[in-house]
Amino acid sequence: MVKKLSGVWITGGSSGIGKAAAKEFARTGSRVFVSARRTRELEKLNEEIGKEKLSVTCFPCNVGSSANVEQTIKKIFAIQPVDCLINNAGITSFKAAEDNSINEINDIILTNLLGSIYTIKFLLPYFIKQGKGTIINIISSAADKIFTNSSAYTASKTGLMGYANVLREEVRKYNIKVINILPGATETAMWPSEVRKANSEKMMTAEEIARLLVWVYLQEGNMIPEEIRIKPIQGDL
């Protein structure tokens, strides 16, 4: 069955996985809405994809602000309904629990956990009304394997995974799919540059993850890949 393409909203689309996903979704012919805080980076995304005669619609949005999320969703739906959310915006700190400041902990939980819950909360009424929707959460391998120097990050990701697992059961009746993706090490700006330099050969690329996300979105019919674990072929770093 061929999926009728609609609109997709990607958070954290100014770099890394979100940016690669924005490009890959645009290539399918979907209407793509992209958010992040850095406006200039969002403009660059359109300059790059413009070379392929494609474009995406960018709305700056800090997912840590529920008001900002609500406004952004209103702006998107005023243009076109979307039927897919990619909850991708995320940050980390690579510090031991004892070294993380309260501000760092707050920022990680606010962005990764609460930010993703805000986007879901404000999109749900639209998805319920239209009788369909796909929510794809970018979790992390850290949600099911222990990595040191990632306590707040792991708390945010396992928290989101738990939220999504409950949500999935509640929204099946509305034909809404909730999908958790658990990627391992992917070469993006999230990693310190020395780690990227030393390990780039062993890491997955943002483009590989983006292609998977498009595949997941395009699946039609009665199947939901509820949880997908993806790792570099050589395993974790």
Ligand SMILES: NC(=O)c1ccc[n+]([C@@H]2O[C@H](COP(=O)([O-])OP(=O)(O)OC[C@H]3O[C@@H](n4cnc5c(N)ncnc54)[C@H](OP(=O)(O)O)[C@@H]3O)[C@@H](O)[C@H]2O)c1
């Ligand atoms: N790289 C990996 O190995 C890996 C593995 C597993 C999971 N992940 C997850 O993948 C997702 C994407 O990360 P990435 O690796 O692509 O890193 P990245 O290149 O650093 O991208 C992170 C994105 O999140 C956005 N963002 C951060 N805080 C935000 C906020 N408050 N509001 C809106 N957008 C915000 C950033 O944009 P602005 O700064 O412009 O706002 C940026 O576009 C994250 O959720 C991360 O946890 C990554």
